[in-house]
Amino acid sequence: DIQMTQSPSSLSASVGDRVTITCRASQSISSYLNWYQQKPGKAPKLLIYGASSLQSGVPSRFSGSGSGTGFTLTISSLQREDFATYYCQQSYSTPRTFGQGTKVEIK
Amino acid sequence: QVQLVESGGGVVQPGRSLRLSCAASGFTFRTYGMHWVRQAPGKGLEWVAVVWFDGSNKYYADSVKGRFTISRDNSKNTLYLQINSLRAEDTAVYYCARDGYDILTTSYHYFDYWGQGTLVSVSS
Numbered sequence: 001d002i003q004m005t006q007s008p009s010s011l012s013a014s015v016g017d018r019v020t021i022t023c024r025a026s027q028s029i030s031s032y033l034n035w036y037q038q039k040p041g042k043a044p045k046l047l048i049y050g051a052s053s054l055q056s057g058v059p060s061r062f063s064g065s066g067s068g069t070g071f072t073l074t075i076s077s078l079q080r081e082d083f084a085t086y087y088c089q090q091s092y093s094t095p096r097t098f099g100q101g102t103k104v105e106i107k
Numbered sequence: 108q109v110q111l112v113e114s115g116g117g118v119v120q121p122g123r124s125l126r127l128s129c130a131a132s133g134f135t136f137r138t139y140g141m142h143w144v145r146q147a148p149g150k151g152l153e154w155v156a157v158v159w160f161d162g163s164n165k166y167y168a169d170s171v172k173g174r175f176t177i178s179r180d181n182s183k184n185t186l187y188l189q190i191n192s193l194r195a196e197d198t199a200v201y202y203c204a205r206d207g208y209d210i211l212t213t214s215y216h217y218f219d220y221w222g223q224g225t226l227v228s229v230s231s
Contacts, residue, residue: 031215032216034215043202043221043223043224044202044218045221046207046218049209049215089154089217091217095168096157
């Protein structure tokens, strides 16, 4: 199985900050990497697929990059509604594993 | 609009069985693969199982293999998860999710729509 490791596990940031979350795969997954946002008590929401493609309706302040084993999710200017937990997930092979999550909290 | 509505969760004793359902609407159900993903209280997301669009192939996480069975009824636009021999560690919110894919490449797959989740609590 492919292991996905996110860092950091949590971070504190202020509105307007630039935030970067990293995800590493235990083997190469090309660009088969997705990012999700989850708010408390809600289902996850797809943000980025194929490592860098923005899902329809997602604000352009979200962006993704990387390929192979290293990936990043960047929020260019953090908004209040962005405080949530973010997960990476690989779709290169089954089982479709997730990272452990990164909680973005208000500083 | 696409809707996925789970049902069937509840409080169950260890060793008992449960069947979860996911009613789909707003899209052509029979043309999409479907997944179950679960989340234990305060924990991260865990992929559980997938069934192909026509039910021809099914795959499971090692943690549930042999106890869980995923199935679908395309005539009823409904996805199922049969859970047997329930354990305390199966306590979680169970989500169904659609296996979306990039139309241009058809290579990239992702969970583009999710249900609201149904809570399964295993306790004596």
